[in-house]
Amino acid sequence: MIYPITAYGDPVLKKVAQPIEKGTDIKKLVDDMYETMYNASGVGLAAPQIGMSVRIFVTDGSPMDEEDEVLQKFKKVFVNPTILEETGDEWAFEEGCLSIPGIRADVNRPPKVKIHYFDENWNEYTEEYEGIPARIIQHEYDHLQGVLFVDKVSAMKKRLIQSKLADISKGKARADYRLRFAK
Template structure:
């Protein structure tokens, strides 16, 4: 099932997410999230982006990998994730977000991340990722913490984007996928 992507301005994107009880049957939700992400041409998707305040995100770094690379793409579900460490030199990279269509900006993040999580079979992992995999994980992890990539921008950049962000929150956004406009208060 393909879910609509929740747009900027929806309170669920800022809400505190809840751990998923260990052993819960979440395979269908994970499969739906992968289907939703692929339909939107994304490389990551967090549960809040489909309106669910759960500590869950998925990653498929395949589109970001060169076929010549020996390193395999990362395709994984991260359930109840906890970043244990971020390290290495910080580097800037232009990020975008399915919940904020049409806006891309440079965000600086550390080059490596060590994360503890469960996969969809409830196997526990503690792994370290670097480069683009770390970047995607950090971006999606931010979602389960109620943080958006725009939060990292300078006050000046935020002022420049204010109208665009306001328009997105009103549903005035161009996206090639189904979206859910924040309800009016």
């Protein structure tokens, strides 16, 4: 099932998501999240972006670079994740978000991340990622914390995009996928 993407302005995007009870069957949710993400041409999708305030996100970095073997293998499900540490000198990279169509901006993030999580079968992992996979994880993890990439941009950039953000929150946005606006 393809869900509409929750657009900027909906309160679910600003809430800290709740853990999923260990052992819960989430396979259908995972399948639906991947289908929704692919339909919107995304590389990551967090549950709040489909209106569910639970701690799960999916990733697939393969569309970003067909030559990069690391990104080709970066298709993962993160359930109840906890970032344990972020290390290295922050670097800027232009980010966008399915919930904020038409807006992109440089965001500074550390290049390495260590994360603890479960997969869709409740297998437990503690892993380290760097570069683009780390950035995708940080971006999606922020969604579970009620943080959006526009919350991390410079004050000047925030002022420049403020009217576009206001338009999105009023339902004045277009995308190649279905959007769900706050009521």
